[in-house]
Amino acid sequence: MNVVPTRLPGVLLVEPRAFGDERGYFFESWSAARYEAAGIPPAFVQDNISYSRRGILRGLHLQNPHAQGKLVSVLRGEVFDVVVDVRTGSPTFGQWVGVLLSATNHRQLWVPEGFAHGFCVTGDEALFHYKCTDGYHPECEMALRWIAMNPQLAYRPVGILDADPFLSGKQIHDVVILGGYDQLETILSQKQVDGVIVTPG
Secondary structure, rough: OOOEEEEEEEEEEOOOOOOEEEOOOEEOOOOOHHHHHHOOOOOEEEEEEEEEEOOOOEEEEEEEOOOEEEEEEEEEEEEEEEEOOOOOOOOOOOOEEEEEEOEEEEEEEEOOOOEEEEEEEEEEEEEEEEEEEOOOOOHHEEOOOOOOOOOOOOOOOOOOOOOOOOOOHHHHHEEEOOOOOOOOOHHHHOOOOOEEEEOOO
16 A cells, blocks of 8 residues: 655555456455554544535534544545644644545545544545544534635635535534634634645646
8 A cells, every 4th residue: 555644744645555357446445554554553443434415514523532533535436535733732733634535546544633524525425434543422522614614724625516515504503612622713713724635646
């Protein structure tokens, strides 16, 4: 497999090696030893799958405490996946990376603890897979709004969709679910925020 560091320390783009023939293809989607050697810890405790149709935006989500590391991929369809550094005091605080993940390119993204994560469905549908290092704790859940309601974050799949994404009521009404990062929105509004898009080359 090929592991590509991103501009956010610890966030890794993983490109598994696929073996294909006239029957289809095969690739290894996770190996404790191999992924740990690449910098991805093997301590996964829960797998999740979500299904979404085109234009659905999920995120940006995080938990504090009970922060989750996530190894994410797409089993069917395509998404624009985004990770934002929300670690206060980090030199890359407020910066983000985005990547197209699809069932065709087989890419995975490793999202360490301390980062907010979300995606927008850019294909007709998406079957999205998460491997998580901690379970779901609703009392610790926090979320950041997307660009229309939090312009300082500069997160939007520009040029990806031909219309605004579909949001849940929770995403529409909550800018930041405050918790341990009680100054997060203020800090985001005061810092320079930039981003980079990693697309298939």
